[in-house]
Amino acid sequence: MGIKVGIIGCGSIARLRHAPEYKDNRHVEEIVFFDRNFERAKELSKQFGGRAVEKVEDLYNDPSIVAISDCSSNDAHHIYSTNALLHGKHVLCEKPLAISVEYAEKILDAQRISGKKLMVDHNQRFTRAHQKAKELIDKKELGEVLTFRTTFGHRGPETWGVDKTNGTWFFRKDRSFTGVAGDLGIHKIDLIHYLLDDEVEDVHAFHGALDKVNELGKPIEVCDNVVCALKTKKGRIGTASFSWTYYGSEDNSTTIYCQNGIMKIYQDPNAQLRIEMKDGTVIKYELEPIQTNENQTKSGVIDSFVDAIIHDKEPTVTGEQALATLRVIEKILLS
The missing domain is CATH 3.30.360.10 (Dihydrodipicolinate Reductase; domain 2)
Structure with missing residues (x-):
């Protein structure tokens, strides 16, 4: 029996990296897509054989969805990833983890409260x-x-x-x-x-x-x-x-x-x-x-994330590691 996963945001990173790698993973049985542009979600659902939902709450409230990839734009990560974690989903968040250290810490707080896994796509x-x-x-x-x-x-x-x-x-x-x-x-x-x-x-x-x-x-x-x-x-x-x-x-x-x-x-x-x-x-x-x-080749990120869920292991790239990296980016931009 495989797991069901959701993808929030159906732009290029979802189409070229997340969706095809989930589809190729033998542990994943279904992908559910959400995008603020519903047509994009429907397009990816047809391409990868999943289904599309019109509201992000349909992902959060579906008990059969175990994990979510947050492929939204940078400014929305602290919203979608935090809500997904607090709804009991494991989360793979695109980089950067958030637009600021302050917002990233909110995501980590949600991860600690939920006890779910948070991984960041530093591929x-x-x-x-x-x-x-x-x-x-x-x-x-x-x-x-x-x-x-x-x-x-x-x-x-x-x-x-x-x-x-x-x-x-x-x-x-x-x-x-x-x-x-x-x-x-x-x-x-x-x-x-x-x-x-x-x-x-x-x-x-x-x-x-x-x-x-x-x-x-x-x-x-x-x-x-x-x-x-x-x-x-x-x-x-x-x-x-x-x-x-x-x-x-x-x-x-x-x-x-x-x-x-x-x-x-x-x-x-x-x-x-x-x-x-x-x-x-x-x-x-x-x-x-x-x-x-x-040259879009398999990144290994999705397989690692799914493996961490299936075997209850610490993700290869943790939220704490991503936060440390974001601290440096913040220093660079303030320099």
Whole structure:
């Protein structure tokens, strides 16, 4: 007997990631869709063989629905995720967990009250190259980590969103709030926390709306570029850049500089993890290409979330971990 799940928000992230991965999971027997635009919900229900509901309360009040994916816009996460948890549902929330630390803490309070599982979709933890890199770092195969450099940039959400328009909610302050920092940057901050088993503590950053315009041709209300210097609690220092204006191929790469060599992650298309040792030795790991907007591959997030529910395990990315990452994004935007 499988479980029934709900999806709130039927945009691109639901259509390309959540819905197909739930459909492919053998433990999931039905997906129930809700969107403020009922036609979108109906469209996904036809595409993935589920059903659509007109009111979000129909998800909350259905005792047969065990878990909900919150794929709404950033400004609504603290509403939908909190209500879902308080109605006894396990929740997988899209990133960022909320538009502010204050709102994120409300979601965590709801999770503690409900006793249900809260997982956040920081999917970079699931790639084989990042997992192998973490294994080598944990074993100190290259000695201690000293510094790091990470970036995530592509052509912008107007090329990815469901409507493919400059009117995308990602460009609106009242719905996005965090711009590229909360869209792409939050992934890389979480990745650094994961790889280094550490937390960014100090931030110096520049950010701005350098090129993107809205549907009226005016500069967008949130940042489209961020460049920052970071220092962790354990004293590692590094740089990070996040952009919606990389008008070529997507860049989702990371370099970890250690005492005895360098790790280059997702820089060589034929060796997703490349190790360059101090003595000149080069070790190449051919693992898997990273998921991009143009190359939608299975993320592993849904399988991990369902597994945590079925086997009553702690989620791979907890609410507390997502909150720690959001604290850094807030510091970046206030810097």
